Amino acid sequence: MAEVPKLFKVTIDNITIEVAPGTTVLNAARQIGGDVTPPAMCYYSKLQGSGGKCRTCLVEVAAGSAADPRPMPKLVASCRTNVMDGMIVKNITSERVKDARAGVVEFLLLNHPLDCPICDQAGECHLQDLGYEHGKEGTRYEFSRRTFEKEDIGPYIQLHMTRCILCYRCTYVADQLTNNRVHGILDRGDHAEISTYISKAIDNDFSGNMIDVCPVGALTDKTFRFKNRVWFTKPVDAHRDCDKCCGKVTLWNRGDEVLRVTARKDQWGEVQSYDGKPGWICNTCRFDKKHLNDWVIEGPMKVNRHSVISANHYVETVKPQETIAEVMGGRQPRLMMDIHNISDVNKPGVHLSELPGPATGETFNPQQLNGSES
Amino acid sequence: MGRKLLLDKAHIENIRFYDVYRREGGYRSVEKALKTMAPDVVTDEVKKSGLRGRGGAGFPTGMKWSFLAKPEGVPRYLVVNADESEPGTFKDRYLMEFIPHLLIEGMIVSSFALGSKRSYIYIRGEYAWIVDILEQAIAEAKNNGWLGKNILGSGFDCEIYVQRGAGAYICGEETALLESLEGKRGNPRIKPPFPAIKGLWDCPTVVNNVETIAAVVPIINEGGEEYAKIGTGKSTGTKLISACGNIKKQGVYEIDMTISVEEFIYSDEYCGGIANGKRLKACIPGGSSVPILPANLLLKTAKGEKRMMTYESLADGGFATGSMMGSGGFIVLDETQCVVRHTYTLARFYRHESCGQCSPCREGTGWMEKILLNIEKGKGKMSDIDLLWDIQRKIEGNTICPLGDAAAWPVAAAIRHFRDEFEWHITNPDDAVRRNYGLMHYADILTVVAS
Numbered sequence: 051m052a053e054v055p056k057l058f059k060v061t062i063d064n065i066t067i068e069v070a071p072g073t074t075v076l077n078a079a080r081q082i083g084g085d086v087t088p089p090a091m092c093y094y095s096k097l098q099g100s101g102g103k104c105r106t107c108l109v110e111v112a113a114g115s116a117a118d119p120r121p122m123p124k125l126v127a128s129c130r131t132n133v134m135d136g137m138i139v140k141n142i143t144s145e146r147v148k149d150a151r152a153g154v155v156e157f158l159l160l161n162h163p164l165d166c167p168i169c170d171q172a173g174e175c176h177l178q179d180l181g182y183e184h185g186k187e188g189t190r191y192e193f194s195r196r197t198f199e200k201e202d203i204g205p206y207i208q209l210h211m212t213r214c215i216l217c218y219r220c221t222y223v224a225d226q227l228t229n230n231r232v233h234g235i236l237d238r239g240d241h242a243e244i245s246t247y248i249s250k251a252i253d254n255d256f257s258g259n260m261i262d263v264c265p266v267g268a269l270t271d272k273t274f275r276f277k278n279r280v281w282f283t284k285p286v287d288a289h290r291d292c293d294k295c296c297g298k299v300t301l302w303n304r305g306d307e308v309l310r311v312t313a314r315k316d317q318w319g320e321v322q323s324y325d326g327k328p329g330w331i332c333n334t335c336r337f338d339k340k341h342l343n344d345w346v347i348e349g350p351m352k353v354n355r356h357s358v359i360s361a362n363h364y365v366e367t368v369k370p371q372e373t374i375a376e377v378m379g380g381r382q383p384r385l386m387m388d389i390h391n392i393s394d395v396n397k398p399g400v401h402l403s404e405l406p407g408p409a410t411g412e413t414f415n416p417q418q419l420n421g422s423e424s
Numbered sequence: 425m426g427r428k429l430l431l432d433k434a435h436i437e438n439i440r441f442y443d444v445y446r447r448e449g450g451y452r453s454v455e456k457a458l459k460t461m462a463p464d465v466v467t468d469e470v471k472k473s474g475l476r477g478r479g480g481a482g483f484p485t486g487m488k489w490s491f492l493a494k495p496e497g498v499p500r501y502l503v504v505n506a507d508e509s510e511p512g513t514f515k516d517r518y519l520m521e522f523i524p525h526l527l528i529e530g531m532i533v534s535s536f537a538l539g540s541k542r543s544y545i546y547i548r549g550e551y552a553w554i555v556d557i558l559e560q561a562i563a564e565a566k567n568n569g570w571l572g573k574n575i576l577g578s579g580f581d582c583e584i585y586v587q588r589g590a591g592a593y594i595c596g597e598e599t600a601l602l603e604s605l606e607g608k609r610g611n612p613r614i615k616p617p618f619p620a621i622k623g624l625w626d627c628p629t630v631v632n633n634v635e636t637i638a639a640v641v642p643i644i645n646e647g648g649e650e651y652a653k654i655g656t657g658k659s660t661g662t663k664l665i666s667a668c669g670n671i672k673k674q675g676v677y678e679i680d681m682t683i684s685v686e687e688f689i690y691s692d693e694y695c696g697g698i699a700n701g702k703r704l705k706a707c708i709p710g711g712s713s714v715p716i717l718p719a720n721l722l723l724k725t726a727k728g729e730k731r732m733m734t735y736e737s738l739a740d741g742g743f744a745t746g747s748m749m750g751s752g753g754f755i756v757l758d759e760t761q762c763v764v765r766h767t768y769t770l771a772r773f774y775r776h777e778s779c780g781q782c783s784p785c786r787e788g789t790g791w792m793e794k795i796l797l798n799i800e801k802g803k804g805k806m807s808d809i810d811l812l813w814d815i816q817r818k819i820e821g822n823t824i825c826p827l828g829d830a831a832a833w834p835v836a837a838a839i840r841h842f843r844d845e846f847e848w849h850i851t852n853p854d855d856a857v858r859r860n861y862g863l864m865h866y867a868d869i870l871t872v873v874a875s
């Protein structure tokens with residue numbers, strides 16, 4: 051008879067779940083999902099050895115195990131701590147965790163340029179999400195922020211070292227996916243930086259995956275640079291037969307134009323796995339196949355409703371419950387107006403989509419509208 | 425005079441060379457161990473001696489050795505930590521420079537106990553000339569049959585290699601050291617696994633400080649129980665203290681852990697008192713990472729007892745009113761010293777030496793340095809003190825390795841004990857750049873609050 055492997059019981063924020071021995075606290079929390087899952091900026095389940103560095107995933111262990119129920123004195127990195135049978139973990143139910151995590155977020159943003167308005171990562175940046183969910187308003191930092199010399203790391207990838215949070219993910223990609231890592235971390239401490247050795251360009255079939263793992267806008271796709279904001283694009287899942295990689299990608303389109311190709315991401319923002327194998331994509335698929343007819347379109351990408359990218363996408367949405375009638379006790383709301391009718395900015399008669407260029411004041415003929423003022 | 429076990433012969437002319445060292449009784453412990461003892465018996469003697477790691481953490485050495493995993497067919501390693509980069513600590517340098525064979529002898533015995541056939545000395549890069557001294561000692565030991573194959577016919581083989589670091593304090597942290605020894609970037613590893621299970625090249629490894637390994641020699645020669653009779657309580661044997669700062673006689677002293685801090689500072693046998701007729705203001709008793717204490721808390725504990733030069737007594741009162749033995753770097757500050765400036769200097773050191781792996785240490789150390797510099801230059805704000813406190817609090821305990829803690833503690837202790845001085849810098853910005861706060865009340869006798 052095959053032996054049934056014993057499962058470990060772990061309780062995270064009062065929710066108990068059974069997981070296989072060897073599972074980390076973070077992955078156990080991911081199985082529960084929702085708010086119970088600590089944020090992870092450096093851990094990446096598909097990259098061996100990753101994690102432990104950013105400290106955003108710190109949790110409190112209120113009881114080590116059933117056998118030894120003593121609490122752990124320090125907060126631990128949930129991404130690198132394995133569960134024990136009977137372990138009790140506190141994540142958002144722990145004030146200590148919230149306090150330490152807010153501290154980590156502050157540290158991560160301390161020297162960050164906060165240049166989201168001109169950053170291609172905006173909208174899909176994990177640091178934005180982290181700051182929004184776990185950070186505090188304002189900064190207590192009154193010094194000039196760290197800057198770095200710009201460095202060219204080849205034709206496909208743009209490096210913005212000022213945005214890097216030193217999660218080391220890209221170095222693991224280079225170690226584990228390409229046959230020769232030519233970039234790494236030079237220097238140490240707050241002056242450490244990602245660099246290629248003597249500025250040698252990163253030129254390898256799988257190097258583009260560094261862009262996908264980078265949680266911030268430190269590594270972005272040069273072929274997509276400044277082309278569009280992600281939330282204006284229409285992401286669709288597509289595939290092609292590729293002899294180098296799985297060929298399963300997301301195309302980020304505008305009209306018939308393929309602006310960007312990325313690997314498909316799972317709900318944790320990681321590259322999706324197929325049959326247990328991470329779906330990394332090759333540079334040919336990523337950078338050279340920019341025509342719709344290179345691809346077999348599968349359908350719209352599933353976008354999390356909470357993501358800014360979901361703006362204007364109505365796929366898989368559920369019609370919200372009609373609450374107004376309920377609130378109003380059956381009476382009809384009195385004030386309902388058509389914004390177009392009262393706005394003097396917009397004129398229903400002007401068809402924006404038919405303009406040759408962007409709309410300007412001229413388009414709406416302001417003199418005529420506000421004649422009294424001119 | 426206290427007992428001396430390590431440096432008793434250090435002053436003999438040419439003790440650095442094999443012939444003199446051997447004539448003075450050197451390598452007896454190797455003969456004794458390899459000919460008459462089983463490896464486990466050697467470990468037992470070290471356990472009985474109560475020897476605690478001299479590298480800073482004070483972990484019992486015998487216990488550390490007994491944790492070493494011993495899977496069949498997998499090599500085990502002994503690595504000696506000679507990185508010694510903690511500001512104020514320079515005892516290992518003295519030992520290796522003047523009596524290198526003591527370390528080699530200790531390493532052979534320890535390697536025998538642990539079953540390490542290749543043992544390493546990882547030495548800080550700046551100690552370039554000591555590498556030559558050690559390599560010469562190793563060559564001499566090998567030529568005389570103490571290293572190599574089948575040492576003394578015991579069947580035990582052992583080689584010792586010296587590896588120079590490239591100038592990083594963080595490579596003194598044992599797992600960063602192992603990474604560096606493997607030829608990689610010296611980033612501390614995330615634990616577990618601990619080196620005793622997976623260390624050098626993923627094999628079971630013991631990392632010990634130079635002084636710890638040297639102390640194995642007298643332990644084997646005299647027996648663990650005899651060694652344990654020296655000292656007090658859990659502070660057995662002798663300890664090297666490197667004393668520096670505003671004292672009359674800076675240098676490396678071997679103490680037998682029975683004397684008081686006061687005696688150590690003022691007696692002619694040791695530091696000889698404060699230099700230039702000045703008064704004692706503060707002291708960091710165990711290297712830059714341990715909490716600074718004002719004169720009054722240094723000489724007497726909060727309970728009003730005499731503070732002794734032992735692991736227990738130096739730590740008496742915890743972080744609230746105590747400090748630590750640490751690595752034995754004894755830094756003395758007289759009344760002309762500025763604690764703010766001093767704290768800034770330390771913060772600058774830790775900012776520079778952080779490996780940068782984890783965000784609290786990477787970002788927090790730089791932030792603290794900048795604020796401290798502002799205060800020192802008379803540009804601080806009152807709220808900066810609480811901000812500093814909050815930053816150190818958010819670093820401490822939340823990092824991968826103890827460097828984060830080591831960076832937080834000096835700032836915390838300075839604010840805890842010298843808050844007045846920080847405030848004075850802020851409220852008197854002009855004075856702060858021209859003169860020092862002085863001794864003030866920091867040496868006043870404290871009234872003991874009965875608890």
Ligand SMILES: Cc1cc2nc3c(=O)[nH]c(=O)nc-3n(C[C@H](O)[C@H](O)[C@H](O)COP(=O)(O)O)c2cc1C
Nearest residue numbers: 477478479505507508509596597598632633636826
């Ligand atoms: C940042 C840092 C630097 C350290 N530097 C040294 C050092 O230079 N020498 C040393 O012996 N131990 C150093 N240690 C302590 C070592 O990690 C380790 O505990 C020690 O080598 C163990 O030896 P012991 O048990 O003989 O003390 C350092 C620890 C940290 C966290």
Ligand code: SF4
Nearest residue numbers: 214215217218220264
């Ligand atoms: S460049 Fe991106 S992936 Fe690489 S270490 Fe920096 S933040 Fe991480």
Ligand code: SF4
Nearest residue numbers: 779781782785823825
């Ligand atoms: S605490 Fe500092 S030195 Fe230690 S691993 Fe983290 S960043 Fe590196």
Ligand code: FES
Nearest residue numbers: 102104105107129
């Ligand atoms: S995700 Fe765990 S430390 Fe970064």
